[in-house]
Every structure is written in structure tokens, then in C-alpha cells.
Amino acid sequence: MSLIDELLSANFLMMIVVNDGSSPKSLRIFEELKRRKRLIVLEHDSNLGKGDALKTALRYILSKGITTSGAVTFDCDGQHTASDVVKIAQSLMDNPQALSLGVRTFDDKVPIRNRFGNTLMRFLVSLFYKKTLTDTQTGLRAIPSELFSPLAALQSGRFEFEMEMLIFAIARQMEIIEVPIQTIYRQKDYRSHFHPFLDSARISHLFWRSTWQRRLSLGFNIDRENSGNLVVIRRWLVEGIEASKTNAM
Numbered sequence: 001m002s003l004i005d006e007l008l009s010a011n012f013l014m015m016i017v018v019n020d021g022s023s024p025k026s027l028r029i030f031e032e033l034k035r036r037k038r039l040i041v042l043e044h045d046s047n048l049g050k051g052d053a054l055k056t057a058l059r060y061i062l063s064k065g066i067t068t069s070g071a072v073t074f075d076c077d078g079q080h081t082a083s084d085v086v087k088i089a090q091s092l093m094d095n096p097q098a099l100s101l102g103v104r105t106f107d108d109k110v111p112i113r114n115r116f117g118n119t120l121m122r123f124l125v126s127l128f129y130k131k132t133l134t135d136t137q138t139g140l141r142a143i144p145s146e147l148f149s150p151l152a153a154l155q156s157g158r159f160e161f162e163m164e165m166l167i168f169a170i171a172r173q174m175e176i177i178e179v180p181i182q183t184i185y186r187q188k189d190y191r192s193h194f195h196p197f198l199d200s201a202r203i204s205h206l207f208w209r210s211t212w213q214r215r216l217s218l219g220f221n222i223d224r225e226n227s228g229n230l231v232v233i234r235r236w237l238v239e240g241i242e243a244s245k246t247n248a249m
Contacts, residue, residue, distance in 0.1 A: 001029065006082035008036060012089070013068060015039045016057045017076070021047035050139075051154075051161025058143075058152040068145055069096045075139040084140060084181040091179050092142035099147070099169045101133070102140030102181040110185060121163060129170045134178050136166060147174075 007015060019030045021044045034041050042056050054073055061071065070092045074080045084102055091100035106115050114137070121136040139162070143151065147169070156164045169176055 001032075003076070003078075003080070003082055003085075004033065004036070004039070007085055008038060010082065010086055012038070012072075014066075016060060017041050018053040018056055019043040020049070020053040021045060049158030049161075051157035051159070054161060055152050055154070055157075058148050062148055062152060069093065070142055070144040071148070072142050073139065074102075074141075079184050080140050081182055081184070087181065088140055088142045088179055091177055092144070095175065095177055096144055097146070098175040098177045099144065099165075100142035100177045100179055101135060102138050103133075103135035103178045104138060104181060104183040106135070107183070110183065114185075125166065125170075129167065131170050131176075133166070133176065136163060138181075140181060141165075144174075 004015065004017070015036075015038060017030070017033055017039065019026075019041060022030070030041050030043070033039055040060070042060055044053070044056065057073075058071070061068070072085060072089050072092065074085050074088075080102070088100055088102050091098075104110070106118055118135060118137050122133060125131050125133055125136055137159070141162075143165075147165075150168065151165055154161060154164050154168070166176070
């Protein structure tokens with residue numbers, strides 16, 4: 001609550017909070033938030049995961065025709081400070097065509113499951129897309145408005161949505177800016193929803209699927225753009241076969 005109040009005082013155009021099927025004991029918090037000016041609360045009847053929560057917010061912005069240079073997304077689990085959110089928002093203002101990421105430092109203070117997940121995802125991004133990123137799992141991002149519509153249409157959900165967002169930006173050759181932020185993990189009460197093996201398997205499948213889709217699309221484009229050349233090649237092959245038959249006779 002204090003983070004949201006700090007950000008509301010920072011004169012953002014508006015804020016959107018998504019209640020992703022929270023437990024009944026949390027409803028009081030969302031009812032209180034609804035009374036805040038410039039704050040919209042959107043709700044899911046059941047837990048759909050982080051990806052769908054983000055897409056719900058993007059679709060709301062699109063449906064209302066809100067004019068903005070972009071949107072800053074962040075988690076409400078205490079990992080992000082108001083100053084870092086403002087820092088990412090400033091990056092968006094300075095670079096409205098780029099995807100800005102708030103990157104953390106993955107030292108020994110970071111829980112093992114998070115270090116494992118980030119190390120694996122960084123490796124896969126480097127392997128498949130030849131792109132070096134420091135923090136592939138950060139929830140603090142500045143998304144330019146031109147990405148709202150295509151991101152809202154993505155099929156992936158939960159944690160893999162944020163990875164597909166990176167893949168989409170890389171495929172479009174969009175600039176990705178990394179902004180250092182504080183690394184905060186409250187060891188006593190911190191509980192990550194990221195499952196190292198299950199979510200890593202889902203995201204790994206996303207890489208393979210995206211790679212094959214890209215190759216199929218590339219093959220189609222090559223065929224379409226060079227269709228005349230392919231016809232000529234086929235004709236040469238046919239003529240060559242016919243000539244071989246004639247010579248053999």
C-alpha cells in the first residue's frame with residue numbers, strides 16, 4: 001500500500017492494479033485501493049498467473065483508448081522501490097521506442113531458485129537469439145505503447161509471458177535498455193511463485209516453439225520473395241532430367 005501511495009504522489013497519469021484471484025482475506029486491501037484517485041482495480045475470478053494479469057492491464061488501456069508513451073509494470077511483492085519505478089519511467093520518457101528493464105544484481109543474497117532460473121534463461125536467450133541480458137525475469141519494465149497490442153495478443157501466460165515479451169522485442173530488433181535497480185529479497189517472509197523446474201520447462205518449450213515458428217515464417221518469406229527464381233530452378237531441373245533421358249536413349 002505504501003508503495004502505491006508513493007507512486008500516486010509521483011504524478012503518474014494513472015495506475016492499474018490487477019487482483020489475480022487473491023484470497024478473500026485480501027479483498028479489504030483491494031476495496032481500499034478502489035477509493036484512490038487515478039487508480040483502477042481490475043479483477044480475475046481465479047488465479048490466471050502473472051502473464052494474464054499483465055495482458056488484462058494492457059487490454060484495458062487499449063480498450064479505453066488511453067494515449068500514453070508506454071506503461072511501467074512492477075510486482076507488488078516488496079521487491080521494487082518507488083524510486084526504482086520512477087527511474088524506469090524516466091527511461092521510458094528518454095527512450096520511448098525501447099523496452100527498458102530494471103535489472104538486479106544476482107549475488108549470494110538472492111535465493112537459489114531465482115539465481116538458477118535467471119542463469120538458465122540468460123543462457124537460452126544467448127543460445128537462441130545471440131543476445132546478452134543481465135536479468136531476464138525482472139518484473140520492473142517499461143513497455144512502449146507500440147507493443148501494447150501485439151503483447152496483449154500473445155498466447156503465453158504466467159511467467160513465460162515476460163520471456164515471450166523479450167523474444168518478441170528481440171525479433172523486432174527493438175532496443176532493450178538495462179537500468180540497474182536495487183536487489184531486494186525479504187528472506188524472512190519472501191515467497192516466490194516461480195517454480196524452478198516447472199516454469200523453466202514451460203519457458204524452454206517457448207524458446208523451441210518460437211524458434212521453429214520463426215524458421216517456418218522465414219522459409220515462407222523466402223519462397224514468396226523468390227518464387228520466380230524457384231520456378232526457374234524447377235524448370236532447369238526438369239530440362240536437365242529430360243536432357244539426361246534423351247542422352248541415355
